[in-house]
Amino acid sequence: MVNLFQLLILISALIGNLLLGLTTYLKNPKSITNKIFFTFTFILSAYLLINYFSLNSTNPQLVLFLIRLVMGIALLINVSFFLFISVFPQNKITMNKFMFWAFIIITVLLLIPVIFSPFIFQTVIMKNGNIETLPGVGMPVFLLHTLLFLGAGFVNLIRKYRKSVGIQKIQLRLLLLGTIFMFLAIIILNFVLVVVFNISSFVNLLPIYTLIFIGFISYAIIRHKFLDISLIIARAVSYTLLSFILIILYTVFTYSVSYLFRQEKISMDRILFSSMVAIILVYTYPTLKRLLEKNSDKIFYKGHYDxxxxxxxxxxxxxxxxxxxxxxxxxxxxxxxxxxxxxxxxxxxxxxxxxxxxxxxxxxxxxxxxxxxxxxxxxxxxxxxxxxxxxxxxxxxxxxxxxxxxxxxxxxxxxxxxxxxxxxxxxxxxxxxxxxxxxxxxxxxxxxxxEIKQFSKTLQIKVEEATQKLQEANGKLKELDKRKDEFLNVSAHEMRAPLTAVKGYLSMLSEDKAMQKHKQLQAFLDGALEGAEREIRLVNNMLNLSRIEEGRLVYQMGLVKLSQVAQFTYDEFKAEAEAKRLTFRLNINKEIKDKVYVDQDRIHEITTNLVSNAIKYTDEGSVIINVTNPDKDNVEFEVVDTGFGMNKDEQQKLFTKFYRAESSAGKKMGTGLGLYITRLLIEKFGGKISFESERGKGSTFSFILPLRRK
The missing domain is CATH 3.30.450.40 (GAF domain)
Known part of the structure; x- marks a missing residue:
């Protein structure tokens, strides 16, 4: 009679071995380590199954064949264990290829006499239901094969364990403990006791030894990533438990139905009861599945995350x-x-x-x-x-x-x-x-x-420091400029009276008939008189500039026709232009609208300054004055000359205080204040001054003023 306990242990061991081997192989089918481990667990499962049949058979000839087959499979276990230890954990065959194939060939050659001849076991004797074996002449060869391969495997495993560190050392320790326990139990209880002492009472416990091996390997997988298949194992365990629970439930319900309805005909009550059982199983399946997965994850994979x-x-x-x-x-x-x-x-x-x-x-x-x-x-x-x-x-x-x-x-x-x-x-x-x-x-x-943010902060601090220094320097410069203006203002006032007196005396001498007879003296007097007038203009400009900048200049504002101012200016400089043999022309449109709200003296000063500069810096060619309406709201005064012109550097400095451009002779002329004062006055009257110039081709100066309708 079949022992139910032995059968359950066998099934559990078979499922455990095949589950470990198959999931390991499927995890990485290309890995040599995974392939050999799968082969090892498959052979171990076959060993358990054939051993079970040999113990539960009553036919002596069949028992003899099965025992010989078990011994043949044991040879394969020896080799597969040795190969697995050789490749783990490097995942490559490190031994010589000749030796590798030699081990395989020797084992295959041994299988034939072991399985199909009295080489290992001559016969079996059945006594009172117990099996007694008679060893053959090849038993020492089998023992030598087992000793060599298992011994070499364990030596290699111990050597790797001693050299390993960290998690690998823990994995190898668990593998070493599991294999030592399993192989010692198999060798002592399933071989030594059977062959030497003819005691086969412990052979039935063989699946338990492999279950302990499975336990060590499973712990290594769960806790220490052995072969890295913990998630697969967790799912496999949950589905296996689920299957067992459903089978047990269905079996209990089936027996209950058979017990309650002992009729050959199928009654309506039996159909209803079976239907209720089916409905209960259908609706409890998802709940059981989730519950088992949740608990298996807690045990096997509690660190899982997405x-x-x-x-x-x-x-x-x-x-x-x-x-x-x-x-x-x-x-x-x-x-x-x-x-x-x-x-x-x-x-x-x-x-x-x-x-x-x-x-x-x-x-x-x-x-x-x-x-x-x-x-x-x-x-x-x-x-x-x-x-x-x-x-x-x-x-x-x-x-x-x-x-x-x-x-x-x-x-x-x-x-x-x-x-x-x-x-x-x-x-x-x-x-x-x-x-x-x-x-x-x-x-x-x-x-x-x-770094950019820190650099910005540093830069901001430096900018603030530089700004502070610039403000301090600017304050000092303003103070110096103010003192300079005060000095020039005082100097101009002090110089104006004596210069006027000098001019007066020079005029008197120049008009004296006795002096007019001496041409050389007259020339000296004319030069001195011109110099005195130039200095007086400089003093006047300095005084005007001071008043403009300080807002003290008094303007006599009124409506002025710009065309008339242009005509006065033209008439004033006509003789000077003709003396230099320049083409001097005034162009005014007959329908010109030119009433502007300005100080008449100051606007005349502006036009005079522009025309004077044009004639002064033009040695040949022309000076043209144009008065036009560029649009309906403005009037424009323009002076175009063919003089020396200016380069870009000079243009950038134009309209600044005390800057003087060079003439064609390389001489700097004027006071350097005329254009600066002109710009200030134009802006005061709400206008805008502009110019265009090119070195050697002349210049165009113009200003625009808004028209006054009334």
Missing amino acids: SQTILTDLTKIMASTLDLDKLLRKLNNTIIKNLRVVDSYFVLKNKDNKIIIHGIEYQNIDLETVSQHKTVLVREETKIRKIVDLMNQLQFSAIVPLYTEKSGFLGFFGIGNKQSGEIINNQDIKFLEIFGKEVSIALENAKAYK
Whole structure:
């Protein structure tokens, strides 16, 4: 009779082994490690199944064949275990290819005599329901094969365990404990007791030994990312439990129906009861599914989160925040909340290569070692002692180096331990890799913004300081200018009387008949008289300028016809122009509208100044005066000459105080005040003065005044 307990244990072991192997293979079908682990668990499952049939068969010949088959499968277990240990965790075959294929061929050649000949077991004897075996001559060969492959596998596993660090060491420790317990139990209880002492009582417990192995591997998967299939295992467990619960419920309901309705005919009551059972199962399925998934996640995957959602939230923060301190604070809060870590920090270099953590400057942080890496560094996985020491110093479980192409190494981002006590898994690493690239660019922009902001503040301070200095200097210049004007004003007043007297005496001498007879003396007197008049004009200009700038000049405003002023000016300078053999012409439109509201003396002074300059700086050609209406609201006075003209540098200085242009002979003429006073007077009368000039081609000076209708 079939033992129900043994059957349940067998089914559990088969499901556990096949589930581990299949999910590992599907996780990464190209991985050599995953392929060999799947092969190992599949062979182990076949070993359990064939062993079960050998124990529950009553046919001696069939039992003998099945036992030989079990021993053949044991050879495959030896080899697959050795190969798995050889490739894990490097995920590549490190042994010589010749040796690899030699092991495979030797094992395959041994399978034929082991399974189909008395090489290992000659016969079996059935005594009182117990099986006794008679070993064959090949048993030492089998033992040697087992000793070599299992021994080499364990030696290799122990060697890798001793050299490993961090999470890898924990994984190898659990794998070592699980395999040692399983293989020792199998060798002692299923081989030594059976072959040496003919005791087969413990053979039925074989699935339990493999279940313990499955337990160690499952714990390594759940807690320490072994083969990285924890999410798949969690879902598989939840669906397996769900299936068992539904099967049990349906079985209970079926037995209940059979017990309550012991009729051959199907009654209406039975149909209604079955329908109710079906409805209950349909409506309870989703609830049970959610409940089991929730609880399996708590056990297997309690650190799970939606990476894409968190990255979206972080991207929004990075896109909307330029202030570096605010950005770091918001990013840290989001990471701590969603990754459920104790704390997180940004360890950054500033422009002076000083280390800043949360706004605090540190001196003893080893950034140089971190700057040599560009991938996520996990405390349990890294073999670099300096990195491990740094993580322990800052209480980090993972570090993300931060780089950009433009700025290079910026620093790093570190997260503390998880609140759940779990270690960093592959989902965390992938998330941190993506986040590290995005946040590096955001930090570069934020640091640039901070530097620009700081530079703006510094610049603002410097501008304010410079402005203050300029204001102080300007105040001093104004004071000096005021004193200069006062000096010139006083000097002009003091010089005006003697200059007038000198002019008077020179005029008297010039008009004396006796002096007129001496041409040379007369020439000297004319020159002296002209110089006296020039100095008097300078004094008058200085006095007028002082009055204009101080607002003390009195204007006799009234309606004046600009055409008449132009005519007076033309008549005044006609003789001088003809003396220089210049073409001198006045153009006035007959229908000109030219009434302006000005001081007649001052407007005459303006026109006189412009025409005088034109004749003065023109050696040949023409001087033309035009009076026109450029539009219905204004009148324009224009003087066009073909004189020496001005270059751009001279044009920029024109209309400034005391500036004098050079004549064709290279001599600077005039007082340098005429055009400056002219501009001030034109602006006082509400007009605008302008000019055009080109070196060697002459100049055009003009001013526009608004018309007065009444």
